[in-house]
Amino acid sequence: MFPYPSGAGLHVGHPLGYIASDIYARYKRLRGFNVLHPMGYDAYGLPAEQYAIQTGQHPAITTVNNINRYREQLDKIGFSFDWDREVRTCDPKYYHWTQWAFQRMFNSFYCNTCQRAKPIGQLISHFEKQGTEGLDVACSEELSFTAEAWKAMSEREKQETLMNYRIAYLGETMVNWCPKLGTVLANDEVIEGVSARGGYPVVQKKMRQWCLRVSAYAQRLLDGLDTVDWTDSLKETQRNWIGRSEGTEVRFKVKDSDLEFTIFTTRADTMFGVTFMVLAPESELVAQVTTDAQRAEVEAYLDRTKKRTERERIADRKVTGVFTGSYAINPFTGDAVPIWVSDYVLAGYGTGAIMAVPAHDSRDYAFAKHFNLPIVPLVEGCDVSEESFDAKEGIVCNSPKAGVTPYCDLNLNGLTIKEAIAATKKYVKEHHLGRVKVNFRLRDAIFSRQRYWGEPFPVYYKDGMPYMIDESKLPLELPEVAKFLPTESGEPPLGHATKWAWDVEKGEVVDNALIDNRTVFPLELNTMPGFAGSSAYYLRYMDPHNDKALVSKEADEYWQNVDLYVGGTEHATGHLIYSRFWNKFLFDLGVSVKEEPFQKLINQGMIQGRSNFVYRIKDTNTFVSLNLKDQYEVTPLHVDVNIVSNDVLDVEAFRNWRPEYKDAEFILEDGKYICGWAVEKMSKSMFNVVNPDVIVENYGADTLRLYEMFLGPIEQSKPWDTNGIDGVHRFLKKLWALFYGKEGWQVTDAEPAPAELKSLHKLIKKVTQDIENFSYNTSISAFMICVNELTSMKCYKKAILEPLTVVLAPFAPHVAEEFWHTLGHDTTVCDAPWPAYNEEYLKENTATYAISFNGKVRYNLELPADMPKEDVEKTALAHENSAKWLEGKSVKKVIVVPKKIVNIVIG
RNA sequence: GCUCGAAUGGUGGAAUCGGUAGACACGAAGGACUUAAAAUCCUUUGGCUAUUGCAGCUGUGCGGGUUCAAGUCCCGCUUCGAGUACCA
Numbered sequence: 001m002f003p004y005p006s007g008a009g010l011h012v013g014h015p016l017g018y019i020a021s022d023i024y025a026r027y028k029r030l031r032g033f034n035v036l037h038p039m040g041y042d043a044y045g046l047p048a049e050q051y052a053i054q055t056g057q058h059p060a061i062t063t064v065n066n067i068n069r070y071r072e073q074l075d076k077i078g079f080s081f082d083w084d085r086e087v088r089t090c091d092p093k094y095y096h097w098t099q100w101a102f103q104r105m106f107n108s109f110y111c112n113t114c115q116r117a118k119p120i121g122q123l124i125s126h127f128e129k130q131g132t133e134g135l136d137v138a139c140s141e142e143l144s145f146t147a148e149a150w151k152a153m154s155e156r157e158k159q160e161t162l163m164n165y166r167i168a169y170l171g172e173t174m175v176n177w178c179p180k181l182g183t184v185l186a187n188d189e190v191i192e193g194v195s196a197r198g199g200y201p202v203v204q205k206k207m208r209q210w211c212l213r214v215s216a217y218a219q220r221l222l223d224g225l226d227t228v229d230w231t232d233s234l235k236e237t238q239r240n241w242i243g244r245s246e247g248t249e250v251r252f253k254v255k256d257s258d259l260e261f262t263i264f265t266t267r268a269d270t271m272f273g274v275t276f277m278v279l280a281p282e283s284e285l286v287a288q289v290t291t292d293a294q295r296a297e298v299e300a301y302l303d304r305t306k307k308r309t310e311r312e313r314i315a316d317r318k319v320t321g322v323f324t325g326s327y328a329i330n331p332f333t334g335d336a337v338p339i340w341v342s343d344y345v346l347a348g349y350g351t352g353a354i355m356a357v358p359a360h361d362s363r364d365y366a367f368a369k370h371f372n373l374p375i376v377p378l379v380e381g382c383d384v385s386e387e388s389f390d391a392k393e394g395i396v397c398n399s400p401k402a403g404v405t406p407y408c409d410l411n412l413n414g415l416t417i418k419e420a421i422a423a424t425k426k427y428v429k430e431h432h433l434g435r436v437k438v439n440f441r442l443r444d445a446i447f448s449r450q451r452y453w454g455e456p457f458p459v460y461y462k463d464g465m466p467y468m469i470d471e472s473k474l475p476l477e478l479p480e481v482a483k484f485l486p487t488e489s490g491e492p493p494l495g496h497a498t499k500w501a502w503d504v505e506k507g508e509v510v511d512n513a514l515i516d517n518r519t520v521f522p523l524e525l526n527t528m529p530g531f532a533g534s535s536a537y538y539l540r541y542m543d544p545h546n547d548k549a550l551v552s553k554e555a556d557e558y559w560q561n562v563d564l565y566v567g568g569t570e571h572a573t574g575h576l577i578y579s580r581f582w583n584k585f586l587f588d589l590g591v592s593v594k595e596e597p598f599q600k601l602i603n604q605g606m607i608q609g610r611s612n613f614v615y616r617i618k619d620t621n622t623f624v625s626l627n628l629k630d631q632y633e634v635t636p637l638h639v640d641v642n643i644v645s646n647d648v649l650d651v652e653a654f655r656n657w658r659p660e661y662k663d664a665e666f667i668l669e670d671g672k673y674i675c676g677w678a679v680e681k682m683s684k685s686m687f688n689v690v691n692p693d694v695i696v697e698n699y700g701a702d703t704l705r706l707y708e709m710f711l712g713p714i715e716q717s718k719p720w721d722t723n724g725i726d727g728v729h730r731f732l733k734k735l736w737a738l739f740y741g742k743e744g745w746q747v748t749d750a751e752p753a754p755a756e757l758k759s760l761h762k763l764i765k766k767v768t769q770d771i772e773n774f775s776y777n778t779s780i781s782a783f784m785i786c787v788n789e790l791t792s793m794k795c796y797k798k799a800i801l802e803p804l805t806v807v808l809a810p811f812a813p814h815v816a817e818e819f820w821h822t823l824g825h826d827t828t829v830c831d832a833p834w835p836a837y838n839e840e841y842l843k844e845n846t847a848t849y850a851i852s853f854n855g856k857v858r859y860n861l862e863l864p865a866d867m868p869k870e871d872v873e874k875t876a877l878a879h880e881n882s883a884k885w886l887e888g889k890s891v892k893k894v895i896v897v898p899k900k901i902v903n904i905v906i907g
Numbered sequence: 908g909c910u911c912g913a914a915u916g917g918u919g920g921a922a923u924c925g926g927u928a929g930a931c932a933c934g935a936a937g938g939a940c941u942u943a944a945a946a947u948c949c950u951u952u953g954g955c956u957a958u959u960g961c962a963g964c965u966g967u968g969c970g971g972g973u974u975c976a977a978g979u980c981c982c983g984c985u986u987c988g989a990g991u992a993c994c995a
Contacts, residue, residue, distance in 0.1 A: 233911050237990050240910065245994070265995060278995090342993095349994045356995085362908085363993055441994055572990075646934070710932070712920060717988090724919065727932040733947095769923085778921065781931035850927050855976040857927050895975060897926045905975040 001567030001575070002040040002087075002537060005066035006047060010073045011682055012690040012708070012720050013607030017566040019705050020604060020714050020776065022079050024564060026810035027771045029080075030834040036559055037080055038541040040087035041067050042534045046181070046197050049453040052484045059453040059484070063090060073693060078701045078813055080830075085544045089533030090453075094540065096475035097550040098532050099458040101582065102447075103468045104589060105168035110138035110216035117216075117588040123165055138216030140164050140171060159465040167213045167585065168447065170466055174282075174348065175446055177205035182486050183450040184209060186529060187443060188574040210447040210457065210526065214581045218242055218440040220595075221580055229600040231715075237572040243441025248425050249351065250434040252277065254289055255327040255336045261285050264350030264439060267392075268428065269412060269420035270357040271332040272399035273376040275368065277339045278321070278354050281305045282347035289339055291325030298322050298341060305343045319344075319370040330355075331433050333400065334407040342367060350439055359384045379417070396420045445578065447529060452484045452493035454527030460502035462521050473507045476523075494525040534575055535582035538562050538597060550591060561594035566714075569603045576601075602774060605717035609688030612644045613637060613676040614654070622665040626674040639675060640687040642694075646723050649673040679719040690720055702812035703729045709776040709811065731784045732815055735808075738787070738796045739822055747823065752799045757841040759789040760800050764837035767807045776811070783808065798823060803835035850901045851876050853885045861902075869896045876902045 003014065018039075025037035041063075048059035048066075067088070074081070087094050108117040113136045126135060131146040143164060153161065163169045175184040180200035184207065189196045214221075222242050225235045247266040254260060263277070279286050281302050290298045301322040321342030328339050344363055345354050358368035358375040365388035368375050377384045379394035399412035399420070410427045412420040428434045448457075458469045458476040469476060479497040487495035494500060503510045503520045514520045536550065543555035561583075576598075583597040614623045615634035624632055626647075643653035651673055655661055666673050680686050695704045706728040712718045739747055752760075763786040770779040790800065802823055809816035809829045820829035844865040849872065850857045859881045863872060873894045876882065882904070889906040896902050 231912095233989075236911055240991060243991095243994065247995080263995080267995075344993045344995095346994070354995050361995065363995075366993095439994075569989075710919090716920095718919070721919075721933085724933045730947095731932090773923085775923095777919095778931080781921075784931060852927080852976080855926090855974090860927090893975070895926090897976085898924095899926050901926050901976085903926080903975055 001565070001571065002042050002534070003070065004042045004045050004047075005063065005070045007051065007062065007066055008684070009066075009069050010692055011607075012692050012695065012704075013682055015074070015077055015692060015704075016607055016708050016714070017568075017602075017604040018074070018079060019077070019708050020602070020774065021564065021566045022081075022705075023709070023776060023810040024771065024774070026080055026813065026830070027834070029830060030806065030809065030832060032833065036085070036541060037082060038085045038087075039074070039079070039081040039083065040085075040537060040541070041070070041089065042530070042537075043067065043088045043090040044454045044533055045530055046451070046453075049451055049484055052453070060090070076693060076696045076701060077704060080813070085541050087537055087540050087544055089455075089537065092475040092477050093547065094537075095455045095533060096547075097536070097540065098455050098528065099474050099476060100471065100550065101536060101586065102168055102528070102532070103458060103471060103474075105212060105585060106166055106466075106468055108167045108585070108588075109165040110167055110213060112136040112138060112216075115220065117167055117585055120162060120166065123162070127161075137165055138167075138213055140169070156463055156465055167216065169211055169213065170208060171211045171444070172206060172208050173211060173444075173446065174204050175207050175209055176202045177207070178202045183492075184446055184448065186446055186531070186574070188577075212445040212447050212581070214445045214577070215440055215442050217581050217584055218244070218442045219438075220584055221442070221577065224580065224584070224596050228596050228598065230598075231601070231603060234569060234572050234576075234601065234603060237569075238577065241442060241573045241577065243439075245439045245441070247437055247439060248428055248434060249437045250331065250355070250428060252328040252331065252355070254339070255329055257289075257326070259285070259288055261328075261353050262351045262434060263353045263355045264437060265355060267357065267360060267421070268424035269396060269399070269415075269417050270360050270378055271330070271355075271424060272401070272412070273357045273359050273378040274330050274333075274335075274337055274355045275358060275374045275376060276337050276356045277328045278345045278356055278364075278367070279324070279339065279341050280345040280347040280352040281341055281343050283341075283352040285353065286324065286341055289324045289326040294323060294325035298324060301341060319366050321367060321371065323371075332408050332410060338373075340367075340371075348443065349441070358388060360389055362388045362390055364388070392417050442577075445531075445581075447532070448526035449529045450486065450492035450525075451527050452478075452481060454529065455532050456494065456527055457524035459524040460504075460521040461524070462517065466524070467521075469502055470507055476509070478527075479509070492525045492527070494523075494527065500525075531575055531578040535579045536586065536597075538565075539583075539586070539592060550586075556591070556593050561592075561596060562598045564600050564602065565598035566602045566604055568606065602714060604714050605712075607682065607711075608679050608717060608719045609682035609686055609690075610641065610719040610721045611678050611680045611686045611688040612639050612641050612647065612649075613678070614639045614649060614673070615676070620665075621661070621663060622667065623673065624667040625669040625672070626676050627669055628667055629676075636676060638685075638687045641690065641722070644675050647675050647677060649675050682720065690722060695722070695725070699725060699729050700732075700814065702815045703732060706732070706780055706811055710780045712777055714774055714776065727784075728780065731780075731787060732812065734791055735783075735787050735815070738790060738801060739819055741796075745822065747796050747798050747801055749799075750797050752795070752797050753793070754841070756790065756793055756795045756797065756800050757838075759786050759793075759795075760803060761837040761839075761841040762786070764803060764807055764835055765842070768834075768837065771810070780811065783811075805829060806832045806835055847900050849876065851879070851882070852901060852903045853906055855903060857901075858885055872896050872902060876904065 021037065025035045028035045043063050048062045051057060051062055052059045089095060107120050109120055109123045111118050123137065127147065127150040129147055131150055132144050141164060143161065176187065176190045177184055178195045178200050181195060181198065185195055185202060190202050194200060195202055222239060222244055225238060245266055247264055248268040249262050249264050251260050251262050286298065321340050324339045324341060326339045327336035329336055344367065345352065356364040356367065358364040358373065359377045365375065375384055376398060378396055378398050379389055380397045382389040382394060394417060396412045396415050396417060400406050410424065412423060415423060425436050429436065456476050456478050458474055459466045460469060479494065479500050481493055481496040483496050484493050486492060499509060499511050500523050501510050501512050501515045501520050502523050503514070505519050510520060515522055539551045539556065542559045543551040546552055579597055583592050584595055586592040587595045613636040615629040615636055616623050618633045618635060624634060639649065639654065640657060643650045643657060651666055655664055680688065682689055692704060703725060707725045710728050739745070763782050766782040767779045770776065805816050805819045805823065806829060816829045846862050847865040849861045849863055851859050851861050861876060861879060863875060873896060877891065877894065886906060892905040892907050894902065894904050
């Protein structure tokens, strides 16, 4: 995953994933593969713009500076990136194709029957021939009109109608509005009611916004997860986010009225236990069903809920609601049940109306208890006096109730819940009471941002409706503005641009003054969100300089999709959903050859900071060492980890660190000041940031690479602790000592001994297997063992060191390169072939068997390695040591385990 | 609440199919070399009891179970982490 180049530069945690993929890339190259290992920058984003607002510095300048700093830092670590393929999302040559894809989405609709996107022209001809008859397509709302009605529509009406079907569409939707940031945010950019960036409050607001019909792809996004090699937990996160739910829609008539409305339920089996209905406050039905007697009360309630922000609703989950005065007729019982309004029903999910079955739904139960509504249990033997019975298991009863004349001929009594759901679905279908329906939690993505630093939309407005500028005129470049803030009239920052109008005839951007709404029209003022540019960048790497297409057919067919993608789990419900959606759309267009963009995904863990503390005695400038601090009243204070070594404070450095500590006094233990420590986020304010540049300067790039990998499994989050780095650094020095003795270069051409070959081949085998499993930390252990063995055997023979150098190359490329030249090669180590290991060398002559009795190991026995199982058994039983364990007992059976264990079971 | 994952020495972590738990590394203790320091090397290092009996017992969050054999499998808990949350 390419990085967002932030102003803080890289800390030691950022390169982790890049080191892991670099090792894999180098390994695959050594095995003879053509590897595409690229790098680029996700260069549009809020921080550069916020910085611009504060300082006036143009975000483009900030961004370039940050990129240069990133590049400098990355280069120090020695990555084998193919920099010729670098992409930057803010480069017009790049966002040309972001805009292009958006236009294609605008000009497409989603056909549910064939489960793919199609050109909007096909939809128009369908309308011309038969209106909406026989149409099964993704849409914002179900429309129904005839061919004649379509033809009678004005141009504007037609455009409005098409909006309902386009994959990129302008929609009037409830959005997450962040007043502080002055922009809307996507669902994944809001966490617990506040913005992910900055933590500012977010409110719900209705706005006309560009949206992407991601929901149309919900089923494919779900199914595709079965075809990719990702961790189960990440797939599970995406499944939850997509939230497929199979259920039934049922129509309820309103008593004494022509009105009817539809509810969605996954528990069709509970139709006989409905005791009231609930509408979402935002539902249009509320006004229609409210009786005059209740009107004042209902309106007061709506008013109150509107004022509550998302955050307040989360924080305070009191049961609230109001009766509308109307009743609905249950189509299964004929009963009239009251219709209520409550904010526990969401307008955005299902139909915005529910049937309440308090006996079997905890939320309905709480509501019923609060307003004293009846509760009818429907499962044999369940107790609903204290809480609802939500489990989907048991035998149905009371459906219908005994002794009541049946209203319909459906009887669910005696069925299991599963059977009852199926039976009800069947009944609903046959009697046209509703339909079987699959709902998804996944919503369409809101695609407009009221910001400056993002891709401009290639869109102009005519008669209030959006039109795409000609595809051949792309890219539409981001204009200059005087200010990066919203305008006085509340328009986005692009409202400040003076040259931001589109001349259709000339096909170019012209001055706003020329707008005449005949040939010159105003351009869109919103920009695209961060995920626009980061959704298809991997395709661009395959063919980065192509100005005719996002990617050529040849390049795409050659490289296909990403074999190995490395990045954090924090993108599970953002980038990794959008990217999959975007790629599936391009797949439908025939642009991408693979339906899933990322075949294998590895989630690298976060590197946390390891903070150090000093303890100041209250009201003094005296600091007390960790293990003596309990004798005083102390305040723990963060101290810069760079002046602490193995938790021992450099007292002098501390006095010089900040002026207020110049005269600090210390209470030491064993002559040292020991600091406390804690694992926290790596951040400036905790003084625990470790810069990779400093590590490279002190130990070299290879030590940094090795240590980052040695720290633990890639997937795991772990604190950075510079202390352990000496271990891997020592390993490199020992290896160096094999090549260069005290008298210098000492590699010989002598024939290697069997023990030396064994050591080498053990290493090659282990490293080969480990790299394939991304278990780099254990590989490095294997290197250390091998080098220790070779050192103790004083083996510095070329036949051993040469293959060793090659397998080391992915991990420590600089050192390996140096050795490779020393060994007399004028090629680079990257061109070497990966050495094969020979099992012959690994074979043992003798094997040590652990002889155990009833699972307890008692003694060891040396036997020839190729001794047959039966002979091992006999020898073990016959051995003199066995006699004392067998005394007075009989042998029940003997088990010889491949791992050289003989277990003798005795009675 | 629901879903998923994890728990192993002072620390990071090994243990691939159920087969001698603690590889490798850090830290710590002791020693060699050195005027001294750095660097390097050697020894010890889960706990307990021994240590001129060189071994024994115990031990992978807790309680059970399966098995000749469990860190690993099964059942029931505890704690921590991640995701998600009036989704009907």
